[in-house]
Amino acid sequence: MRGAVARHGIVRTLSFVWIALVILAAIFASLLPIPKPDALDPFRRLLLPGSAGHLLGTDDLGRDILSRLIYGARVSLIVGAASFVCGLIAGGAIGIVAGYAKGKVERVLMWAMDVILSFPALVLLIGLVAYVGRSLFDISAVLGFLAIPIYARIARAQTLSFTERDFVLAARASGSRPRDILLYELLPNVWPPMVAYGLVAVGLTIVVEGSLSFLGLSVSAPTPSWGGMIAGGENYLRNDPGLVLIPSAVMCLTVLAFNIAGEALGAKTSKVGRA
Amino acid sequence: MSGLGGRIGRQVVALLATLLAVSVLSFLLTSLLPGDPAVAILGPSGITQQSLASARRALGLDHPLVQRYWDWLGNVVHGNLGSSFITHISVSSELRQHLPVTLELIVLATIFSVVLAIPFGIWSGYRAGRADDRIISLLAFAGLAVPTFVVALMLILVCAVDLHWLPASGWVPLTQSPWQNFRSALLPALALALPQMAVNVRVLRSDVAATMQSDFVTFAVAKGLPLRKILFRHAFRPSSLSFVTVMGLQIGFLLGGTVIVENLFSLPGIGQMLVQSILSRDLITVQGLTLFIATGFVVINFVVDLAYSLIDPRIRRGRNIATV
Numbered sequence: 001m002r003g004a005v006a007r008h009g010i011v012r013t014l015s016f017v018w019i020a021l022v023i024l025a026a027i028f029a030s031l032l033p034i035p036k037p038d039a040l041d042p043f044r045r046l047l048l049p050g051s052a053g054h055l056l057g058t059d060d061l062g063r064d065i066l067s068r069l070i071y072g073a074r075v076s077l078i079v080g081a082a083s084f085v086c087g088l089i090a091g092g093a094i095g096i097v098a099g100y101a102k103g104k105v106e107r108v109l110m111w112a113m114d115v116i117l118s119f120p121a122l123v124l125l126i127g128l129v130a131y132v133g134r135s136l137f138d139i140s141a142v143l144g145f146l147a148i149p150i151y152a153r154i155a156r157a158q159t160l161s162f163t164e165r166d167f168v169l170a171a172r173a174s175g176s177r178p179r180d181i182l183l184y185e186l187l188p189n190v191w192p193p194m195v196a197y198g199l200v201a202v203g204l205t206i207v208v209e210g211s212l213s214f215l216g217l218s219v220s221a222p223t224p225s226w227g228g229m230i231a232g233g234e235n236y237l238r239n240d241p242g243l244v245l246i247p248s249a250v251m252c253l254t255v256l257a258f259n260i261a262g263e264a265l266g267a268k269t270s271k272v273g274r275a
Numbered sequence: 276m277s278g279l280g281g282r283i284g285r286q287v288v289a290l291l292a293t294l295l296a297v298s299v300l301s302f303l304l305t306s307l308l309p310g311d312p313a314v315a316i317l318g319p320s321g322i323t324q325q326s327l328a329s330a331r332r333a334l335g336l337d338h339p340l341v342q343r344y345w346d347w348l349g350n351v352v353h354g355n356l357g358s359s360f361i362t363h364i365s366v367s368s369e370l371r372q373h374l375p376v377t378l379e380l381i382v383l384a385t386i387f388s389v390v391l392a393i394p395f396g397i398w399s400g401y402r403a404g405r406a407d408d409r410i411i412s413l414l415a416f417a418g419l420a421v422p423t424f425v426v427a428l429m430l431i432l433v434c435a436v437d438l439h440w441l442p443a444s445g446w447v448p449l450t451q452s453p454w455q456n457f458r459s460a461l462l463p464a465l466a467l468a469l470p471q472m473a474v475n476v477r478v479l480r481s482d483v484a485a486t487m488q489s490d491f492v493t494f495a496v497a498k499g500l501p502l503r504k505i506l507f508r509h510a511f512r513p514s515s516l517s518f519v520t521v522m523g524l525q526i527g528f529l530l531g532g533t534v535i536v537e538n539l540f541s542l543p544g545i546g547q548m549l550v551q552s553i554l555s556r557d558l559i560t561v562q563g564l565t566l567f568i569a570t571g572f573v574v575i576n577f578v579v580d581l582a583y584s585l586i587d588p589r590i591r592r593g594r595n596i597a598t599v
Contacts, residue, residue, distance in 0.1 A: 111289075115296040118576070119569045122531025123549070127565040130553040131304055207422040211535050214424045215550055227424075234428065234539075238436050248425045256420035 012264045015257035022254055026073040035064040037071040037224045046240050059229070059243055060236060068224040069250055075218075075225040076254070079140050079209045080202035086144030087151035087201060088194055094148065095155020096182055096190055100163055110156065113149035121146060122208060129217055136219050139212070143205055154197055158190045192269035199262035203255035210251055226251045283581065290577045294570060298351065301566035302344050304558075356563030361555055366563035369548065376446060376544035379456075380464055380536065381529045387468035388525070389518060392475035397506050399476065400483025400514075412480065418473030423532045427466035427539050434462060446542045463536040470532075471525050478521055482514035516583070523579040527572055 025032065035041075035054075041062035049057045049065075056065040098109040116124075128142045162168055163186070171185050206226075212218040213227025221228070226247045233243025331337055338346070350357065356366035399411040435443035441462050447455040486492060487510055495509045534546035541547070545564060552560035 111292070111296075115293055115300070118293055118297060118573045119300075119565070120527040120530040120572050122534060123565060123568050126534065126549060126553060127304060127561055130556070130558070130561050203420065207420075210422055211424055211531075215535065215538055217550065217553060230424065230428065237428065237432055241432055244428050244432070248428065251422065252417075252420050252425065255422075256417055259416070259420055 012260060015260040015264075018253060018257045019261060022073050023077060025070045026077050029067075029070045029074070032070065034067040034070065037067045038063065038222055039067075046236070046243075049242060049246070056246055057242060059232065060240075065229075065243075065246055068229055069226070069247060072224040072226045072229060072247070073250075073254075075136060075213070075223065076206045076209060076251070078136060079143050080205045080258075082140035082144040083147035083205040084198045084202055087147035088191070088198060091148040091151025092155045092187075092191065092194055095152040095157075096159050096186055098152070099156040099159025100178070100182060100186065102163075106156070109152070113152050116146070116149045122211065125208065125212065126215075126217060129212065134218060134220060136223070139209065139218055143209065147201060147205070150201070151194055151197070154194050155190050158193055159186055162186055162189050193266065196262050196266035196269055199258050199265060201262075203258035203262070206251065206255055206258070282584070286577065286580065290573065293573055297569045297573060298348060298566060299344070301562055301569065302347055304562055304565065351566065356566070357559045359552070359557050359560050361557045366560050369560070370545060370563065370567060373543055373545045373548045375449070376542050377533050377537070377546060379449065379460055380467060380533050380542070380544065381526065383460055383464035384467035384471065384529055384532075385522075385525070387464055388471035388475055391468065392472045392479055393511070396476045396479025397483050397511055399480040401487060401506055401510065403480070403484040403487070408480070411476065415473045415476040415480075418470060419477075421470060423466055423470055424535045424539060426469050427463065427536055430462050430466050431539075444539075444541045446540075459540075459542075463540045463542060466536050466539075467529055467532045471528065474521060474525070475518065478517050479511075479514060482517045483510050486510045486514050519579060519583050523576040526575050530568055530572060 041054075041058060041064075043062070044051070044054070044058055045060060045062040047054050047058040047062075049055070051057055054064050054066070056069070059065055059068070094109050094113070098106040119127075125142060125146060128145075129139065132138045132142055168181060168185050171181050176185075209218055209225070210227035210230070213225040214231045216228075216231065218227065219225055229247040230244050230251075233240070233247070236243045336343070347357075354367055356370070358365050359369075395411050395415075399408045399415075402408040431443045434440045442459055443462070445459055447459045449456045483506075492505065492509050495505045500509075533544055534549060536542070537544040537546035538550050545568070549561065549564045549568075551557075552564065
């Protein structure tokens with residue numbers, strides 16, 4: 001089952017192409033020949049996709065939808081990247097140390113991770129955001145923090161499966177310092193499955209940020225975000241469903257692409273592990 | 276059985292430790308992070324040196340942190356989550372009013388997500404590798420990428436806006452009219468259930484596909500039993516246990532999902548209460564709700580774990596051997 005979808009070469013290629021496209025568009029948004037995301041065009045409100053000058057139409061205030069999608073991608077990608085980096089570095093460090101040290105250190109560290117996981121993620125997120133704030137930095141920090149426990153679990157499980165392997169025992173017997181064993185023997189084997197999970201987690205983070213934006217609890221109004229666009233189109237569902245459908249489709253495609261990329265990588269790394 | 280008893284005892288200790296940590300975290304949310312509750316109560320206009328000091332005294336904010344935690348915990352244990360700074364209504368009584376809506380949504384969504392997943396999961400596992408399995412698997416995989424609020428908006432678009440089958444928002448209490456209540460709960464519960472259904476189909480499919488390889492299924496086929504009997508009695512029953520494992524996780528997602536769905540469909544549940552209290556910066560209510568939801572989630576997971584080890588004798592025995 002694992003990698004069943006990702007095994008189709010075209011699907012996988014398309015996913016990576018889509019991810020690259022979204023990232024490039026978000027980075028070079030200001031160079032693209034599109035209107036500014038907050039430029040109002042009051043006489044050309046609610047244009048349908050394909051209108052002159054507005055490829056995907058305009059929203060209820062006459063703002064260009066394509067432009068808002070591209071600038072909105074920045075929010076989604078930044079929170080995704082923040083959770084990826086925090087999870088990989090902090091979660092990875094905690095997991096490797098816990099898996100290698102075992103005993104009390106392991107129990108305390110993993111218990112702390114379990115406590116964070118014992119809050120339903122979206123509820124804890126909403127609670128934290130209420131106190132910390134809603135700037136892009138705040139949201140990224142909170143999502144990054146919440147990403148740590150699962151990465152830590154993966155890193156620990158992976159570390160445990162390697163601590164008794166010959167090359168680790170050999171390094172230990174030859175008197176390598178624990179720091180060197182962690183960095184040079186364990187880390188190279190621990191990170192591949194974390195990256196594979198990380199890609200899926202980026203998709204998950206985009207969904208979570210989208211939900212938060214949709215509720216009006218993420219970055220505030222002038223900054224475009226996919227969830228915010230979907231929420232803004234809700235009132236026009238009857239006559240202009242495109243305002244909801246277009247950003248929804250972009251969001252789902254992006255999340256799907258990250259899921260497929262993660263599965264593809266996961267299938268590959270587990271094959272390498274087996275060989 | 277003594278091994279099982281010891282295991283349950285250890286689980287209870289872990290449960291209590293986790294609950295204590297959850298309560299400390301919830302307490303610290305309002306106590307350590309920036310923003311003085313006394314300022315929040317008085318509002319920006321009513322602050323003077325004197326009023327601030329007396330408000331802080333009234334809230335017990337002049338006591339040391341540890342004492343405040345114990346006082347607060349004592350109240351919480353007695354079911355008193357404090358009163359909102361803004362409406363001055365007791366958080367626990369408001370919680371009691373909102374809870375039935377959320378519980379009903381979660382129960383309905385769980386039933387839908389399991390019942391709808393069973394035929395697809397079993398068929399897909401039975402036909403593993405064939406075209407129909409591929410299509411079901413692909414759809415389930417794609418379903419994982421669709422957020423709850425998008426599913427909800429699509430359901431509103433099709434069932435409420437286009438077809439006028441069901442109301443797009445609002446809530447009719449069960450006590451008022453069971454039928455109208457079901458109609459008002461149907462779309463939100465489906466929106467919650469569909470993403471979970473995708474997860475369940477995937478779990479069930481891989482389980483059934485594995486079970487179909489086992490000897491007793493081959494034997495049942497050789498005996499000439501009808502397909503329906505083989506699929507449900509032989510293949511599904513041992514696989515159904517895996518539902519129990521994902522159930523705990525699922526309830527966490529559903530609790531998050533109800534926050535979205537209740538706000539989208541304007542349903543008076545605790546998810547709506549949570550978002551409203553955040554928007555009005557009603558921190559005591561946020562604290563009480565987070566504590567309540569997290570406690571509920573931890574306890575449910577504990578019960579699921581326990582039920583799982585009681586239902587499946589393999590696990591019970593396996594753990595006993597491990598603990599000897």
